[in-house]
Amino acid sequence: MAALSVHDVVAQQVEQRPDGCAVRDPAEGEGLSYRELWERAGWLAAELARSGVRQGDLVAVPQDRSVDLVVTFLGILRCGAAYLPLDGLAPKDRLAGIVAESGTRWAVHSPRQDSLAGPAGCWAELRSWLPRGVEPLPVLYEDPGHPVPDVRSQGDDPAYVSFTSGSTGRPKGVVVPHRAVLRLALRPRFYAVEPGDQVASAANPAFDATTFELWNALTAGGTVVVFPSATGLPLDDWTALIRSERIDTMFLTTSLFHTVARERPDAFGTLRNLVVGGEQLEMAAVRKVLAAEPPGRLVNGYGPTETTTFAAYFDCTEDTLAGLERIPVGYPLQDTTLHLLDQDLKPIPTGDTGELCVGGPGVALGYLRRPELTAERFTTLPENGERIYRTGDTGRQLPDGAIELLGRSDRQVKLRGFRIELEEIERAALDCGLADSAFVEKVGEGPAASLVGFVLPSADGLAAVGAGAVAELPALLDARLARTLPNYMRPARWLVLDRVPLGSTGKADRAQLLKLLSAAPSAPDPAGSAPTAGTTLAQPPVTSELVAVLGDIWREVLSTEQVLPEHNFLELGGNSILAMQVAARARQRLDAPVDAGAVLLCDTLGELAVHVAGAFPGEGLAAGSEPAGPEREVTVS
Incomplete structure (x- = not known):
């Protein structure tokens, strides 16, 4: 494995099934065969080489998930460089800081996405925030006429850099080599992708789940299916797409899985593989899915970015969960070692609590331009010299060998799949x-x-x-x-x-x-003053049945006792995952096409009521009102 690169393995699939579909975007009606993907990636590699990109360089990618994104990642690898995916929902100052920190001199963008402005509007304004000296280069749609570079990448050469939250006050870039990606993709224990299988690409490109979605599919002869955000559609429509697009394999963040499990536990019945990860998996949510219409395989996946998406897995079935109160992260992936160690990096007895450390080819090279931090978190075992990553997670080994996580040894937290x-x-x-x-x-x-x-x-x-x-x-x-x-x-x-x-x-x-x-009060006072501790806000009379129903749903989902028409969903502690729950329950109780985007974008409960009222046919509740605000996709964060 160490002598191969990611694109070497993809090239094998190009030879074996040149006419098989490599990537498709149902919403855009676009798709590429393996031969076409390889050709277009070659055009980009040629243009990058002409622009001065050399082996070992880093190239930023300010794009959202799309066919162009897959072409870009593969083109950068074929040039011998590594890609740096950027988060389109992040503030421009943060993006500029990451690009500057990376030291890259190039950014490959998609002209198609530029015209749409992207979910955060930052791709259309690329030149306004890119640091000086960084050259924007477009994805190519025709042959530039330059020779495709013949670069041989090795297993330890960087494939991509993923920036995560940093305790020092600035994000840190995790440098992931080709061998680590192939460790994740080849001979997998935790799922099975067959040639022609449909693998959903639903993650934010800056989230390392994209590594699993793209390369595990393309190295196996599968098809990457660009999938919409779960908050961009009503939950019923989104789950219907899983069936209509014949998705075989999908990854979901734990929070999103919990939401869908509560509202539509039968949504995953047509999947062969569902991998869930990012936070502690709730037993009740899993049992609800297993009791409804479960996927062929439901896997709890665990792994920090530094261990290349996943380091451990646990198959969730009625048998494996029997007698457990908490779902373990389970057993090591292929070619991976898991160690529970004390402060001196010595093994602890089974059942005792220690720090979980990960070894094997999935471990990253370290942090970009941060040698001190790299030395702190990446080290070697004193007993045999194995290189490991210290996760900071504490856990214990169960009698059957599975590992159960118990918490953190530092102040790092997980929130909706993001490490903070x-x-x-x-x-x-x-x-x-x-x-x-x-x-x-x-x-x-x-x-x-x-x-x-x-x-x-x-x-x-x-x-x-x-x-x-x-x-x-x-x-x-x-x-x-x-x-x-x-x-x-x-x-x-x-x-x-x-x-x-x-x-x-x-x-x-x-x-x-x-x-x-x-x-403290759970929400700001509508009058604008700050109530003192213990102040009770008067509940105004309900002005309409619609506001009352929506208010009840907000109270249930947000676990708050009081919701006023003037209150804002986000200020009450709402987020995109909870907005999905609100939308699903509103659709059930009101029979109106409420979507999560409207819940997030409307300024107040009252404004949401106006928006929903506009969706009622005929003489429905408050019929005749105009919908409030523009409709646009809101990506899960």
Whole structure:
């Protein structure tokens, strides 16, 4: 395996099934055979070489999932370079910082996506935020007439770089080699893709699940099917696409799986492989799917980005779950070793708690341009010299050999599939200049989980909002954080402190901070003032049956006692996963085509009611009202 590259294995599929479908986008009516994909990737590789890209270079990819994205990734690999996928939902300043940190001099964009402006509107404005010296290059749709470079990549050569949240306040780039991708794709234990199988491409390209979706399909002769966001369509329509597009294999983040399992537990019955990962998998959700119409194989997948998407797997069946209260992450993938170690990196007895460390060819090369951090997290076992990655996850081995995770040894959290270093958010809040102290914690579990922040205003912060207007500080802080942090890293609530509670050691007492949440109101006062702890907001009379039904659904999904027409879904702690639940329940109770995008985009519950009213035929509830706001896709974060 070490002598092969990813594109070497794809080339074998091109030879074996040149006319087989390699990638297709049902929404755009576009598709490429293996021969066509290889040809177009060759055109791009030739253009990249002409532009100065050499073996070992890094090329940024500001694109959303599409046929062009697959062409771009393969073209960059054929040039001997590595690709850097970017998140179209991230703030432009953050994207610019990542590109600058990477040191790349090229960015391959899609002219088709530029014209659509992308989900965040940043691809159309590429030149406005790309650092100076970075050259935008378009995906090619015709032969440029240049020779395709003949570059031989080796197993340890970088294939891609994936940036993740960093505890030092800036994202860190994980350098993943070809051997690690092939370890994931070849001879897999945790699923089976056959030639011609349809594999959904539904992940954000910057999320390392894309590695599984694309290369596990293309190295096996399968078809990559560009799949829409789960929040871009009503849940019924999205799940219907799984059947109509004959999807065989799919990956879902744990939070999204939980949501679909609650609302449509029979949605996965036609899948042969469903892999779920990113957070602790809920037993109740899995049992609900198994009892309804389960997929052929339901797998709990585990693995940090540094171990190339997955390092462990656990088959979820009635038999394997019998007697368990918590779903394990399970057993090592092919060519992977899992170790539970103490602080001295020595093995611990079965049943004891230790740090989970991962070895094998799936382990990344390290962090881009961060030798100190690489040395801290990537090390060798003292007993045999095996190179391992220290995950920071704590766990124990069960009697049958499966590994069960128990928590973290640091302040890293998982939220809706994203790995977040809380220190990065706290540093970003301090960098805004509005606070002297900032603390961020994760509260809740599953789809209802969210981030909450506590901030002690600085003199500049108080001056920025004006005397007597401290309640405006959270909104101002959030606006400034929006310049540098993606939505999933911005706390749903900020509580303003007049002092920082201290523990016996003199450090901030985070347990006391969390207790303040129960004393604080769950939503901002509609009048704009900041109620003191214990203040009760008066519930206004219900103005219509529609508002009452929607309000009840919000209360159920958000687990809050009070929802007013003036309240905003996101400010109450909502997110794209919970919006799917709201939309699904509203469709059931109101028989109206409510979609998750409308739940997220409408400013208030009242505005959502107007939007929904416009969807009722004839003399339905509040018929005749105009829908509020534009409709556009909102990608799960």
